[in-house]
Amino acid sequence: xxxxxxxxxxxxxxxxxxxxxxxxxxxxxxQITALIGPSGCxxxxxxxxxxxxxxxxxxxxxxxxxxxxxxxxxxxxxxVVDLRRRVGMVFQRPNPFPQSIFDNVxxxxxxxxxxxxxxxxxxxxxxxxxxVRLWDEVKDNLKQDALSLSLGQQQRLCIARxxxxxxxxxxxxxxxxxxxxxxxxxxxxxxxxxxxQYTIVIVTHNMQQAARVSDWxxxxxxxxxxxxxxxxxxxxxxxQKLTEDYxxxxxx
Amino acid sequence: MNRRYLVQRVGFALLGLAALLVVxxxxxxxxxxxxxxxxxxxxxxxxxxPRDGMKAGGILPAxxxxxxxxxxxxxxxxxxxxxxxxxxxxxxxDTWLTRLIRLAIINLAGIPSVVYGLFGLGLFVLxxxxxxxxxxxxxxxxxxxxxxxxxxxxxxxxxxxxxxxxVILSLGGTRWQAVxxxxxxxxxxxxxxxxxxxxxxxxxxxxxxxxxxxxxxxPRLPRSPFDPTMALPYHxxxxxxxxxxxxxxxxxxxxxxxxxxxxxxxxxxxxxxxYYRRRREW
Numbered sequence: 001x002x003x004x005x006x007x008x009x010x011x012x013x014x015x016x017x018x019x020x021x022x023x024x025x026x027x028x029x030x031q032i033t034a035l036i037g038p039s040g041c042x043x044x045x046x047x048x049x050x051x052x053x054x055x056x057x058x059x060x061x062x063x064x065x066x067x068x069x070x071x072x073x074x075x076x077x078x079x080v081v082d083l084r085r086r087v088g089m090v091f092q093r094p095n096p097f098p099q100s101i102f103d104n105v106x107x108x109x110x111x112x113x114x115x116x117x118x119x120x121x122x123x124x125x126x127x128x129x130x131x132v133r134l135w136d137e138v139k140d141n142l143k144q145d146a147l148s149l150s151l152g153q154q155q156r157l158c159i160a161r162x163x164x165x166x167x168x169x170x171x172x173x174x175x176x177x178x179x180x181x182x183x184x185x186x187x188x189x190x191x192x193x194x195x196x197q198y199t200i201v202i203v204t205h206n207m208q209q210a211a212r213v214s215d216w217x218x219x220x221x222x223x224x225x226x227x228x229x230x231x232x233x234x235x236x237x238x239x240q241k242l243t244e245d246y247x248x249x250x251x252x
Numbered sequence: 253m254n255r256r257y258l259v260q261r262v263g264f265a266l267l268g269l270a271a272l273l274v275v276x277x278x279x280x281x282x283x284x285x286x287x288x289x290x291x292x293x294x295x296x297x298x299x300x301x302p303r304d305g306m307k308a309g310g311i312l313p314a315x316x317x318x319x320x321x322x323x324x325x326x327x328x329x330x331x332x333x334x335x336x337x338x339x340x341x342x343x344x345x346d347t348w349l350t351r352l353i354r355l356a357i358i359n360l361a362g363i364p365s366v367v368y369g370l371f372g373l374g375l376f377v378l379x380x381x382x383x384x385x386x387x388x389x390x391x392x393x394x395x396x397x398x399x400x401x402x403x404x405x406x407x408x409x410x411x412x413x414x415x416x417x418x419v420i421l422s423l424g425g426t427r428w429q430a431v432x433x434x435x436x437x438x439x440x441x442x443x444x445x446x447x448x449x450x451x452x453x454x455x456x457x458x459x460x461x462x463x464x465x466x467x468x469x470x471p472r473l474p475r476s477p478f479d480p481t482m483a484l485p486y487h488x489x490x491x492x493x494x495x496x497x498x499x500x501x502x503x504x505x506x507x508x509x510x511x512x513x514x515x516x517x518x519x520x521x522x523x524x525x526x527y528y529r530r531r532r533e534w
Contacts (some may be wrong), residue, residue: 085424108423
C-alpha cells in the first residue's frame with residue numbers, strides 16, 4: 001500500500017532547542033497510525049509538523065521533508081490553507097466555538113467557501129454529524145449552543161467540524177484525554193469507522209488505546225522515533241529494548 | 253470570645269467602613285446636584301436657547317454640542333482604536349516598532365487633558381485650519397480617548413482563548429477569518445465597554461475643548477462640522493465662574509443634565525457587558 005504521508009529525515013527546533021531528531025516514517029492511507037511515548041517526547045510536535053501548525057509559533061525551524069501524496073508540504077509556494085483543509089486536526093480538549101451546533105460544523109465550509117447555497121451547506125452539516133453519529137442526538141436542536149453538549153458530544157462535534165471540510169487526513173492530538181472511559185470507547189469506535197474514508201494519525205499516551213484502535217504504532221522517545229511497525233508487532237514483539245521497557249511499564 | 257475572632261471582627265468592620273467611604277462622595281455629589289438642580293430641569297431648559305446672558309432660557313445648544321462632539325469622537329476614535337487593538341493583539345510580533353507603539357499608548361494615557369487642548373489648538377485649529385470647530389474638538393477628544401479604547405480592546409481580544417484561533421487555522425481558515433468570525437464577536441462586549449468608557453470621559457472633559465471648539469455663548473445650533481458649538485462641561489464652567497449673578501439652580505441643573513447624560517451611557521455599558529457575560533461560558 002502506498003504511503004499517504006512520507007516523512008524524510010525530519011528535524012525540528014524550538015529556537016536553539018532541538019525537539020525532533022531525524023525522523024523518517026511512512027503513514028499508510030486509510031489506516032490508523034498511533035504515536036506513543038512519554039510526555040514531552042515530541043509526538044505532538046511531530047503531529048503538528050504534518051499540517052504545518054508549528055508555523056504559527058515564532059522562532060521554530062524545520063529540516064527534512066514531509067510529503068503528502070508525494071508533494072513536499074514545506075516546498076515554497078505551498079498553499080498552507082489548502083494543506084490544512086486536506087490535513088485536519090482534532091485537539092486534546094473539546095473546543096467547539098461558542099456558537100450553535102450548526103454554525104460549528106458549518107464553520108469550515110463557510111470560511112473556505114466550499115458550499116454553494118444554504119441547501120448544500122445543510123447537507124454537508126447533516127452528513128458530517130451523521131458520520132460522527134451525533135445527528136440523531138442533535139438534529140432537533142441544531143440552533144442550540146454547542147457548549148451545552150456533553151464533553152463527549154463536544155468532541156464528536158469537533159470531529160464533525162473537521163470532516164465537514166472533507167479532509168484526507170485527520171490528525172488527533174490525544175483526543176480522549178479529557179473524556180471518561182465510556183465516552184473514550186465511543187470515540188474509538190468512531191475512529192475505526194472513519195478509517196474507511198480517512199487516514200488517521202493519533203497521538204496518545206494511553207498504550208491500551210493505541211493497541212485497541214491502531215494499525216500502526218510508532219514509539220517516540222526524547223525526540224527520536226525509536227521503533228515503528230504494525231501495532232501487533234510493536235506490542236508483542238518489540239525490536240528495541242527501550243520500546244519493550246516502555247510498553248511493559250519499566251520506562252517512561 | 254476568643255481574641256482572634258475579636259481581632260477579625262474589628263478588622264472586617266474597619267475594612268467595611270473603608271469600602272463604605274467610597275460610596276459616600278458619590279451619593280453626596282449625586283444627591284446635592286439632584287436636590288439643587290432638579291427644579292431647574294424642565295422641558296424648556298432642555299429644548300430652548302439660552303436668554304438674558306444665559307441667566308434664563310435653556311441649554312439646548314450645549315446639550316446638542318456635547319452629543320455631536322461625542323459622536324464625532326466616536327467616529328474618529330473607534331475605527332482607529334479598535335483597528336489598532338486588533339493589530340496589536342492579533343498580528344503584531346514583539347519588535348521595536350510594536351514596543352514603540354505600546355510606549356506611545358501608555359504615555360498618551362498619561363498626558364494631562366489641558367495639554368491635549370493646546371495640542372489640538374496647534375494642530376487642528378491653526379495648522380490644519382479647521383478653526384474653532386466641532387471637527388477640531390472631536391479629533392482632539394478622539395486622540396485623548398484612543399489609549400483607553402486601544403488598551404481595553406486589546407485586553408478583551410487577548411482574553412479570547414488562543415485555542416479558537418488555532419482551531420480556525422487548523423481548519424484552513426486565515427488569521428483574519430479567525431478574528432472576523434470568532435475572536436471579534438467574543439471580544440465585542442469588552443470592546444464596547446471600553447469604547448463607551450472612553451467616550452464617557454471625552455463627553456465630560458472641559459480642557460481639550462476649551463481652545464478647540466467650545467463657544468462661550470452661541471445661542472444657535474451648529475450647522476456644519478466646521479462650526480464652533482457650546483458644550484455642557486464648558487458651559488458649566490462658564491456659568492459657574494465667568495458670569496456674575498448666575499442663578500444657582502441653573503448651574504446645578506446644567507450639572508444634573510451632564511451627569512445624567514454620562515451616567516446613562518455608563519448604565520448602557522454595564523447592561524451590554526452583563527448581557528454578553530451571561531451568554532459566555534468558557
